[in-house]
Amino acid sequence: MITVSIIIPVYNASQYIERCVTSVMKQEYEHLECLLINDFSQDDSVDKISMLLKDYEGHVRFRMINNEKNLGVSAARNTGTKQAKGEYIYYLDSDDEICDHTIKTLVHLVEQYPEVELVQGNTSTHPEDI
Numbered sequence: 001m002i003t004v005s006i007i008i009p010v011y012n013a014s015q016y017i018e019r020c021v022t023s024v025m026k027q028e029y030e031h032l033e034c035l036l037i038n039d040f041s042q043d044d045s046v047d048k049i050s051m052l053l054k055d056y057e058g059h060v061r062f063r064m065i066n067n068e069k070n071l072g073v074s075a076a077r078n079t080g081t082k083q084a085k086g087e088y089i090y091y092l093d094s095d096d097e098i099c100d101h102t103i104k105t106l107v108h109l110v111e112q113y114p115e116v117e118l119v120q121g122n123t124s125t126h127p128e129d130i
Helices: 017-025 045-054 073-083 102-112
Strands: 004-010 032-038 061-066 088-091
Touching: 004 017, 004 045, 004 073, 004 102, 017 032, 017 045, 032 045, 032 073, 045 061, 061 073, 073 088, 088 102
Parallel strands: 004 032, 004 088, 032 061
Antiparallel strands: none
């Protein structure tokens, strides 16, 4: 089975982080890890993540990686990429969420077309969230 690593840089994302992490928890695809890169967040984002993960018993393997100072979103993604164990990487911003079938759908495309190196899905903006 194909393994996927979701990488989420976290910096002062308190307003959105619960929705983001919950969307990862709901993923239908089972061979999945999620790396949350705490980029020296100054709000309660990490506390909210800890509360969500405390009672989580699903199939996604979560790991929190803490930066000692704020390095920015690109460096946080690079940190996650270096620590990822998946064959494929999915970058997810902390103010975004994904549909329950997102990773399963993208992996299905990889299985259908094994020569591809990059798979991309659609995005949708919800005006009430802007």
